[in-house]
Amino acid sequence: MNIETKNRISYIDNVRGLIMAIMAIDHVSFFIRKVHYSEYWGTNIRYASTTDFISRAITHICAPGFFLLMGMGLYLFAENRLSKGWSKHQIFKWFLKRGIVLILIQQFIENPAWILSVITSGLQNEALLPTVPGDDGSSLILVLSVLFSLGCSLILGSLCIYLKRFYWLVVALIIFIGSEFIILNSNPEIGYNGLLRVFVIAGKTGFFSVLYPIFPWFGITLIGMYIAKFARYKNNAFFVAGCICALVFIAIKLPSLGNENWLVSLSLVKYPPSVDFISLYLSIIFFILYFFKRFKVNISMLSVFGKVPLFFYILHIWIYSLIGLDFKFGTTVIPMYSIWLVSLIPLYWLSIWYLEFSKKKKETSFWRLL
Secondary structure, three states: OOOOOOOOOHHHHHHHHHHHHHHHHHHHHHHHHOOOOOOEOOOOOOOOOHHHHHHHHHHOOHHHHHHHHHHHHHHHHHHHHHHOOOOHHHHHHHHHHHHHHHHHHHHHHHHHHHHHHHHHOOOOOOOOOOOOOOOOOOOOOEEEOHHHHHHHHHHHHHHHHHOOHHHHHHHHHHHHHHHHHHHHOOOOOOOOOHHHHHHOOOEEEOOEEEOOOHHHHHHHHHHHHHHHHHHHHOOOHHHHHHHHHHHHHHHHHHHHEOOEOHHHHOOOOOEOOOHHHHHHHHHHHHHHHHHHHHOOOOOHHHHHHHHOHHHHHHHHHHHHHHHHHHOOOOOOHHHHHHHHHHHHHHHHHHHHHHHHHHHOOOOOOHHHHO
8 A cells, every 4th residue: 555665755645644544434434333335336326314425425535545546656666666776576576575465464454353343243234234246145255355456456566567658558448448348238146257256346256255356446556657757747747637537527427417416426336446436536536636746735644644554554444343342333423423533643643653663674574564
């Protein structure tokens, strides 16, 4: 999620930190409020209230933000190491190791926190146990979520440094269009084979479920890699990219205006991300990046969160999971947001501690991978 370079770029750390803080809203809702929505393709996406819709819509920037910023970091790291004499093969090995770490953390450190919350909940809530495309009622053993897809995208992205930059954009566009075409021509009641699940079609097949199929999210990583160089040398690169993405979203949604209310129109498919989901939230992220860069925004808490995102991610998941044991039947919106705000303080202190701890380690240390 974070790729360290010697000369860190402040606005990237701050935007990444902002995304981490916003992400915590979604997770405190799952673990403590016991409400969480899963916008799967082929399902009827509905929210219990406008407040729930707004909360979920705000936190939707997080996943595309992770992949976009990871792509930017990947490019900047590779550029930095190539200037120091690293070979592309060395860079690939570094990212391969980091990608594998992310995948393993997903299965052995993160997933148990989610399982603990589900099995100890006093509610059989559809928001916690949503209808999943392809679910045949069989036991679920393996869940492939965001860290899995981030790890795979990191490995694939490191392979792309062997290609010319123009091809990154071409491949990303092919992935977006191809993934959308496959989903539009798929049936949510069918149990697709494992490879299709892992790479394109979110849902459940047999004993495993895929929330974040690799290809559409990898496409966002490639966009991040592609724009990183422009952003360094062109002050308006993020603004232009944001406008392009916004226009794509408007072009997609324009035909349906007047045929459905705004809440339905903006209830977008996240699993896997539809083209309108990708274009809308990438536009928002690009505008935020432009704002932070243009006005040199630098907030200590956000900067710290952005420098140790994986540590923050693991820590907040387990903190909320454990607090959630005292909220077996959930809570309401106001206590949920209160817990979120208060929890940012110890998360900030612990992140500062870990940042100082990791700085003392060698560049090749496992602790620097977090």
